[in-house]
Amino acid sequence: LKPSSELTSDTTEEDLQKIEAIDWLVFDPSQRAEAVRQANALMRVFVASRKLDATRKVFAKIPADSIDVIFRQWRRMTGRTELSPEDDNATREYICFQAYLQAHDAFNDWFEHYHHGRPKEPKQPEKSDIKFTEWVAYEHQQKQYEADLERWEQALMAQTKDTVNRIYNVLLFVDGGWMVDQKTAEPEKDEPEETGRLNQMSLLRKLCIPQMSFLLHTILHETKQYKEALQLADIIASEKNQIYKDFNKEQLRTLFQKLRESSLVLLDQNHDPLGYPWE
Amino acid sequence: LAKFLQDHNTLSWLHHVTTGHYSSAQKTLMTLSSEESHYLSKKKTLLSLSKLAALASDEPCETVDTIVDDLNSQLDLVLYQETLPGGVLEAYGIDPDTMRVLTPEELIKMYINEDNTSANEYDFKKALDLLEFMKKPLGDEEVEALRLQIWSQAILRDSWEDLDTDNPLEAIKDTIFFRTIELAFTQGVKLHEFLPPVEDLINEPELSYYAANPSFTYLIQAGYEHINRLID
Incomplete structure (x- = not known):
């Protein structure tokens, strides 16, 4: 088991130079839409090469109010409230990256808390030559430990829920899915560039959607929600979101091996393989 | 072991998954889904798993498409039940989480x-x-x-x-x-x-x-x- 950050590569000097270049575009609000487009293009490449830190750095270069700024600039220039298809797609893509980074961050926090945050049980002193003071100290530590454990478990439950929601936020991204444009770009738009962008986005789905699904299975399985882990099949197979289309055969088989592990635990607990009572 | 499991469909698909026989897993899961009448949610998961097993199998594309179409139509029927209005479920005293098929x-x-x-x-x-x-x-x-x-x-x-x-x-x-x-x-x-x-x-x-x-x-x-x- 590894935290998702271990799946990543380091940021190089060259990457940093590209990231710094975004600063020049952010300076002038009228160029904010272009800044977001350039940032998106960089993030597409970084996510594809699993450079999560570099992706975070790009994202941080774009001020948090940028979508507002883009809307205001557009309204001032054109008097219209609806963005051009190109800007609309770019802002949506930017929010997709935000959802993706938030899901990863939540998973890493959860992983840290789950594997390293657990309080340690105090060691019980040997019964034979125990001093009264040692025993009192032990009892005190034990009580402290029980309180800490309860706090830890409650925090874990809250964090699990939050992380699961953030991963769903990517898997079931509103209105047509993560990294799927809602508008068709205008015809005068440079075509090879646009096709390249659409190809990259489709590849990102094929890379990130199975990965996010596996992270979700890890959380559900590790927090003993085995029945829910099996129900991941419903979400992935659903025609509404068509998540299964982003899995290749090998990834589907990996998924089955993971679901099988959850089933085996359910069998051990005297349930049927899907977590229902035996009939 | 395979012989024993073959007699027990409920478990045999797990064995098929272990041995990489996804086409067999798909068929078993489909049979199980058609037999399931106690829990709608369980029937749905069996159908979903059967669909994913078809896609993970080495069957030719046309065969997979036919199976997936059939499973999708059965999943549609599940959806008609899932989207029954809340007031109707209440009138019949049905709990949507545990309702039968x-x-x-x-x-x-x-x-x-x-x-x-x-x-x-x-x-x-x-x-x-x-x-x-x-x-x-x-x-x-x-x-x-x-x-x-x-x-x-x-x-x-x-x-x-x-x-x-x-x-x-x-x-x-x-x-x-x-x-x-x-x-x-x-x-x-x-x-x-x-x-x-x-x-x-x-x-x-x-x-x-x-x-x-x-x-x-x-x-x-x-x-x-x-x-x-x-x-x-």
């Missing part, structure tokens, strides 16, 4: 029953769509009787006595009956097969009270004529 006939009755107090054209359209899941041939007596019953219930949702007969098309356009027809029309349904003959409808026992009323038969016939002009 309902038959298409049961679902139709629940969609069109008076318990579905806020039923609109979408509910009646769903009821009509559900006729296709009854696995009976086209023109089967039972199916046609149920089709008439759905349309009669749609008619009974409105009070036809107060409608303005001088302006028939304007008068009927807001009835659930014609809104359902309009919905089907906009969805590209072939109305010839979808709508019952007007005489059958008027002779339906449930509508006998209305059928005796000349302004009702006039309004319905005016509506039918209008539709026939639209689709010819």
